[in-house]
Amino acid sequence: xxxxxxxxxxxxxxxxxxxxxxxxxxxxxxxxGFPGILLPQLEHPDSALQVSEDQASWLASVSSIPxxxxxxxxxxxxxxxxxxxxxxxxxxxMMLGWCTIILAHSxxxxxxxxxxxxxxxxxxxxxxSIFIGExxxxxxxxxxxxxxxxxxxxxxxxxxxxxxxxxxxxxxxCSISFAIISLILAVIxxxxxxxxxxxxxxxxxxxxxxxxxxxxxxxELEKMIQSVKLLETKQSTEQNKxxxxxxxxxxxxFYKPIFLMFALYILMxxxxxxxxxxxxxxxxxxxxxxxxxxHLWMVALDFQRLIFSIVAxxxxxxxxxxxxxxxxxxxxxxxxxxxxxxxxxxxxxYLSFDYLWIPGILINLQMLSVSMxxxxxPFVIAGEVFPLQYRGLxxxxxxIAQCGSVFIVLKAFPSLIALAGLHGTxxxxxxxxxxxxxxxxxxxxxxxxxxxxxxxxxxRGAPLPDLEADVRESAPLNEKLNCVDKRGSKxxxxxxxxxxxxxxxxxxxxxxxxxVK
Numbered sequence: 001x002x003x004x005x006x007x008x009x010x011x012x013x014x015x016x017x018x019x020x021x022x023x024x025x026x027x028x029x030x031x032x033g034f035p036g037i038l039l040p041q042l043e044h045p046d047s048a049l050q051v052s053e054d055q056a057s058w059l060a061s062v063s064s065i066p067x068x069x070x071x072x073x074x075x076x077x078x079x080x081x082x083x084x085x086x087x088x089x090x091x092x093x094m095m096l097g098w099c100t101i102i103l104a105h106s107x108x109x110x111x112x113x114x115x116x117x118x119x120x121x122x123x124x125x126x127x128x129s130i131f132i133g134e135x136x137x138x139x140x141x142x143x144x145x146x147x148x149x150x151x152x153x154x155x156x157x158x159x160x161x162x163x164x165x166x167x168x169x170x171x172x173x174c175s176i177s178f179a180i181i182s183l184i185l186a187v188i189x190x191x192x193x194x195x196x197x198x199x200x201x202x203x204x205x206x207x208x209x210x211x212x213x214x215x216x217x218x219x220e221l222e223k224m225i226q227s228v229k230l231l232e233t234k235q236s237t238e239q240n241k242x243x244x245x246x247x248x249x250x251x252x253x254f255y256k257p258i259f260l261m262f263a264l265y266i267l268m269x270x271x272x273x274x275x276x277x278x279x280x281x282x283x284x285x286x287x288x289x290x291x292x293x294x295h296l297w298m299v300a301l302d303f304q305r306l307i308f309s310i311v312a313x314x315x316x317x318x319x320x321x322x323x324x325x326x327x328x329x330x331x332x333x334x335x336x337x338x339x340x341x342x343x344x345x346x347x348x349x350y351l352s353f354d355y356l357w358i359p360g361i362l363i364n365l366q367m368l369s370v371s372m373x374x375x376x377x378p379f380v381i382a383g384e385v386f387p388l389q390y391r392g393l394x395x396x397x398x399x400i401a402q403c404g405s406v407f408i409v410l411k412a413f414p415s416l417i418a419l420a421g422l423h424g425t426x427x428x429x430x431x432x433x434x435x436x437x438x439x440x441x442x443x444x445x446x447x448x449x450x451x452x453x454x455x456x457x458x459x460r461g462a463p464l465p466d467l468e469a470d471v472r473e474s475a476p477l478n479e480k481l482n483c484v485d486k487r488g489s490k491x492x493x494x495x496x497x498x499x500x501x502x503x504x505x506x507x508x509x510x511x512x513x514x515x516v517k
Contacts, residue, residue, distance in 0.1 A: 010214040014136045017212070018144045020185035021128050022151035023178050024091050028124060029155020030175040031094065031117040034101075035060040035278040036298065037163025037171060038110075051107060053414065060278040061410035062111060063118030067403040070122025071396040077123070083131045083192040090127060091179045091186070094120035098179075101172045125399050126382070130391055133383030134194040135212045138451050143317030145383045149376035150309040156277055157302035164295050193221070194388055197228045220451055227453065228388070253459035254394060256443055257385040261398030263439035264378040269405035270432040271332050271374035272366050275413050276301065282414075286422045287343065287359045301367055308371030315372065316380060320448045328373030329437045333430040335366040340426035347421070378402075384447045387456040 039059065042051045051059070077086045097116030104110045128148050136144045155178070163171040193209035196202075202225055209221045268274075276283060280301070281294040288297065316324060339362045345351050386394040416425045445458050 010137065010212060011140065013212055014140060014144060016185065017135045017189045018132055018147055020087070020182055020189050021132055022147050023182035023185060024087065024094070024124060025128060025148050025151035026155040026158070027091075027094050027175055027178040027182070028121050029152035030159040030178070031063070031097070031121060032152065033156035033159045033277045034163075034168070034172070036160055036280050038168045040281060041168050049107060049110070055107060057411055057414050059110060059114055061407055063114045063121065064403050064407035064410065066115050066119040067122030067125070067406065068400060070119045070124075071126060071399045071403065074123040074127055075393045075396050078127060078130070078195070079198075082195050083127065083134070084186055084189065086123070086127050087131065087186045088183065090120050090124045091182050093123070095176055095179045098172045098176045102169050122399070122403060125402065126396050129379050129383035131192060133452065134192040137213055137217060138449060140317065141383070142321070142380055142448060143313050145380040146313045146316045146376040148379050149371075150306070150313055152375070153302070153305045153309040153371065157299070157306050160302050161299050164299065194224065197225050198388070220453065223453055224388070252461060253387045253456055254390050256459050258394055258398050260385060260440065260443040261378070261382055262401040263436040263443070264381060265399060265402035266405045267329070267433055267436035267440070268374055268378045269402060269409050270429045271370050272336060272429065273305075273370040273375050274406060274409055276367070278410055279413055282417070283422070286417070287339065287363060288356060292356075301363070304364065305367050305371045308368055309376070312372045312376050316376060320446055321377065321381060322444055322446050324373050325377050325440060325444070326437060328369040328377075329433060332366060332369035332374050333433040333437075335362050335369065336426040336430040336433070338362050339366070340423035340430070343421070343426075344423035347423070381444070381447065384452060384455055385459065387459070388452070
């Protein structure tokens, strides 16, 4: 490793690729919250473009339709072109969507712009978790993966804050800047080591892995390459493609993560963050009363979500995934039931008091649960549970549930409010959350602190190693690795001196990977 490379620690280099992905996620967050400022401006009497209630609901929900297409386009793109090429395509598509909205002079062009944004967002959902998960260390992976939700929350706040001050066209113009930043950072970020391994580029894979992770995690690198080579050997003997596809579909490491992510993505869509991004003004007026300043509350809640999302980056990296998921899940379902009960009791005249702070606290609790776990955790877990061989395909199939649920939630929300009221809507959402948590209770293993290879082997049927045992064993392993002589390249150096009683070894003494015994 050169002196120039040593200047930046592996942690900072992992921050670089995370920033490249997160900058694009900010743009997605802007697109996600854009209806919250677009629809009120279009519904204003002085607007040059007038839309009906049905047209407004389509502008809010139509982006979820091409998300499904994007999900199935990106696996082939990631597999053939690599993670970086896929990121380029996603970012440029998002920029095209923003440009279409800026230049739109009709409802149809606005719809096309939203469709392009949805296509970009659909391609990006599996990519962001996979790219960050493959390039980051297990000790930091949870925090880095959760930055995607932090970035999306910042984008939501940005578009709501700026859109409250300027026109939606100027807001769209400002939002393009995040895509430009993402492109610049992606250019200087190396390709994913895992993808290079699947393409047989083992030398570049080792170089990029060490660039991202340092030499201390070389054992994980060698095990990953060995696993890829063994899978290639097994695949080369398969002649019947249909039989091979059926075999893949019946593998536990393939279908179990898909069912798990179905539940988690539906859970995320019904947690309340989605409808608050698109229908925040309507919800706040129904919950707090028509006299409140809905735009001020909207921006204040966005600030709160941003702060909680920042805290979540640290907490998710420290707290075990299952503990975090079920804690915030119960809080989210409980707060929605409480809000529903409050609105129902107020409408029926059962309350002898009516204080604004009561629904204010409840909606803040809901946003706390959304920011701390209901939104970031599905993306964190998605970057951990899919096997390397089917990571792109499995991630895309899992996201079908999110695309479908996003469309249903956004399109049906006005009708559900008219049919069952806000209290009935929140009760339905709470029931869906409880059902999804039950599925996660059965299928979700504890992934915190474990390598992707260990998680993959668990879904295949192997028991996960004990976390406390991992910690006890990591000390001597790290001590040995720190005693590896780093003075030369991979040449024929033989080192036999000792370091505090631990024998020094060279990289050549590691057993060659890919050897079938």
